Amino acid sequence: xxxxxxxxxxxxxxxxxxxxxxxxxxxxxxxxxxxxxxxxxxxxxxxxxxxxxxxxxxxxxxxxxxxxxxxxxxxxxxxxxxxxxxxxxxxxxxxxxxxxxxxxxxxxxxxxxxxxxxxxxxxxxxxxxxxxxxxxxxxxxxxxxxxxxxxxxxxxxxxxxxxxxxxxxxxxxxxxxxxxxxxxxxxxxxxxxxxxxxxxxxxxxxxxxxxxxxxxxxxxxxxxxxxxxxxxxxxxxxxxxxxxxxxxxxxxxxxxxxxxxxxxxxxxxxxxxxxxxxxxxxxxxxxxxxxxxxxxxxxxxxxxxxxxxxxxxxxxxxxxxxxxxxxxxxxxxxxxxxxxxxxxxxxxxxxxxxxxxxxxxxxxxxxxxxxxxxxxxxxxxxxxxxxxxxxxxxxxxxxxxxxxxxxxxxxxxxxxxxxxxxxxxxxxxx
Amino acid sequence: xxxxxxxxxxxxxxxxxxxxxxxxxxxxxxxxxxxxxxxxxxxxxxxxxxxxxxxxxxxxxxxxxxxxxxxxxxxxxxxxxxxxxxxxxxxxxxxxxxxxxxxxxxxxxxxxxxxxxxxxxxxxxxxxxxxxxxxxxxxxxxxxxxxxxxxxxxxxxxxxxxxxxxxxxxxxxxxxxxxxxxxxxxxxxxxxxxxxxxxxxxxxxxxxxxxxxxxxxxxxxxxxxxxxxxxxxxxxxxxxxxxxxxxxxxxxxxxxxxxxxxxxxxxxxxxxxxxxxxxxxxxxxxxxxxxxxxxxxxxxxxx
Numbered sequence: 001x002x003x004x005x006x007x008x009x010x011x012x013x014x015x016x017x018x019x020x021x022x023x024x025x026x027x028x029x030x031x032x033x034x035x036x037x038x039x040x041x042x043x044x045x046x047x048x049x050x051x052x053x054x055x056x057x058x059x060x061x062x063x064x065x066x067x068x069x070x071x072x073x074x075x076x077x078x079x080x081x082x083x084x085x086x087x088x089x090x091x092x093x094x095x096x097x098x099x100x101x102x103x104x105x106x107x108x109x110x111x112x113x114x115x116x117x118x119x120x121x122x123x124x125x126x127x128x129x130x131x132x133x134x135x136x137x138x139x140x141x142x143x144x145x146x147x148x149x150x151x152x153x154x155x156x157x158x159x160x161x162x163x164x165x166x167x168x169x170x171x172x173x174x175x176x177x178x179x180x181x182x183x184x185x186x187x188x189x190x191x192x193x194x195x196x197x198x199x200x201x202x203x204x205x206x207x208x209x210x211x212x213x214x215x216x217x218x219x220x221x222x223x224x225x226x227x228x229x230x231x232x233x234x235x236x237x238x239x240x241x242x243x244x245x246x247x248x249x250x251x252x253x254x255x256x257x258x259x260x261x262x263x264x265x266x267x268x269x270x271x272x273x274x275x276x277x278x279x280x281x282x283x284x285x286x287x288x289x290x291x292x293x294x295x296x297x298x299x300x301x302x303x304x305x306x307x308x309x310x311x312x313x314x315x316x317x318x319x320x321x322x323x324x325x326x327x328x329x330x331x332x333x334x335x336x337x338x339x340x341x342x343x344x345x346x347x348x349x350x351x352x353x354x355x356x357x358x359x360x361x362x363x364x365x366x367x368x369x370x371x372x373x374x375x376x377x378x379x380x381x382x383x384x385x386x387x388x389x390x391x392x393x394x395x396x397x398x399x400x401x402x403x404x405x406x407x408x409x410x411x412x413x414x415x416x417x418x419x420x421x422x423x424x425x426x427x428x429x430x
Numbered sequence: 431x432x433x434x435x436x437x438x439x440x441x442x443x444x445x446x447x448x449x450x451x452x453x454x455x456x457x458x459x460x461x462x463x464x465x466x467x468x469x470x471x472x473x474x475x476x477x478x479x480x481x482x483x484x485x486x487x488x489x490x491x492x493x494x495x496x497x498x499x500x501x502x503x504x505x506x507x508x509x510x511x512x513x514x515x516x517x518x519x520x521x522x523x524x525x526x527x528x529x530x531x532x533x534x535x536x537x538x539x540x541x542x543x544x545x546x547x548x549x550x551x552x553x554x555x556x557x558x559x560x561x562x563x564x565x566x567x568x569x570x571x572x573x574x575x576x577x578x579x580x581x582x583x584x585x586x587x588x589x590x591x592x593x594x595x596x597x598x599x600x601x602x603x604x605x606x607x608x609x610x611x612x613x614x615x616x617x618x619x620x621x622x623x624x625x626x627x628x629x630x631x632x633x634x635x636x637x638x639x640x641x642x643x644x645x646x647x648x649x650x651x652x653x654x655x656x657x658x659x660x661x662x663x664x665x666x667x668x669x670x671x672x673x674x675x676x677x678x679x680x681x682x683x684x685x686x687x688x689x690x691x692x693x694x695x696x697x698x699x700x701x702x703x704x705x706x707x708x709x710x711x712x713x714x715x716x717x718x719x720x721x722x723x724x725x726x727x728x729x730x731x732x733x
Binding site: 370 | 477714
């Protein structure tokens, strides 16, 4: 302790005495040149960092915003929304707003119908309280001719306008920011008292889908591991000329288009496909008893295992390559049988490779979209597929963004873990 | 992997069982890719082998699906082979247009990704680089973040700034997706780069630009080319972003295959797939040769 204090003291003293030719203390000169070098390194990286911030980080950030921000209701019905935000539901005896608010609603609806924005507002409230879209559209069609008393007019038009739960939902969607889409993404919703409750049983689909995604990704990761381990071992012990030849069999699928491989699996696995033909020819199954191997979970598992297998083989191989074969020989000569030597000596040394491979395959698997979309059928779909569905078909973009954010959070945690355990710099291909 | 002479019978059985298992796994890896080649010559519009194909009858095989690649979508595919026919094919055949789009988008996005990626990898490999692991993590993340999420974000962003359904938007997106591969391969090449060469060059009076083109670039070129090929094939194989931010105008080969597989499955897709397999064999060979060359240059492997 004293020693190191002394030496650091001495180091501290030295630069005061040493100066460069232009009279600047050496220590300062060094600091300046270090800073310049750091700047130079940073400036070389800067163009790409800026590029990535604009083309990647910003878009994803914007998507995250959309998961909590949705102004389609307040934009279509501005005055009504503003008033509704301040309305206190518990103040009135029947839980419904007063005449003034109904009047604003009628006026805003008439304008929104003319501007053709009423559909968006109706869709937005429908997300929170299903079955209200037609109610809204119906009232908007007639809103132009509504007269006082407005409240009665609405209630006469459809008794559903007195539904307090719907009014609670409307108060929620009148504000532009909401946690509602995150709640929907985990099968929860608000009740009339603004308490979080579980969604009706039939509408609980997303949690199940998240679990299924984790389960399928897990199955695929385990299968990849089981298939990759023996192959990686063989590649690592064979002489270079032979292993290079076999390595091509791993690298060719790796370089082949995802769609080509998915196409191939459709050709192989469909009911009239090659695998079924072979099974019939071998007499294992009858011609009428052809097995459905595709457009279901099995299709997703088989095709994705094939597609992700090289991502498991390559890290395993690069770790196994560095394990000296003499360790196994030493274990054997000390009396361990093949099995013990493998379990106690070889296997533990491959764990870094296993961690790298399984994490990488799992991370890639939970985000897969194309292959499940093509060969997954109904029950082989992953969470990405439902995100794409909400983006392209149901157009509930905020829900898609909320589901996407949850998936992203999961992936980033795994990515952080990967970086911590393996180091992202160690990622290699081929 | 030879069996020692003193192996017990049990060990022998284990050994051969192991080799059989490995062989089966290799079959699993490669057969799906090989199988589409003969299937694409099917004379019938099926995705499976016909009796005639198994009996090697010559009339069970045909190149009609390859002709279909060129003709599908043409105004007059039966016209005599003349300039008019070729210009019809060039402008109207769906797969040819998709190929043109694919190669155009892939080429430009590869140039962008390789230029920016190499420069950044050079910066990242300097020992003075601040916050290296954070920045590396950021630059590699497009490979890790699920494509649906990237595509969703880009869809919103591009719609706002008017880049949705444009070539510029698609090229920017593909460049972003290709960058991690450039960073990974170039950084790997630079990890064994001897930095004293730069000092030596500077002390001989070379400017940084001269040093880059005369000293650094020749040594990291294999890594740059591998990275570029990775970026190229990533773009050539990308569908998800295309589905979200592109329009019919920018339709690429994988986009065309995706809708083909969803709507009507025609063996033309198998013919296209075969062509793509041949392209990947070419790319794989190039990358492998480059890797061996760079190992040889650095004396990592004999011959």
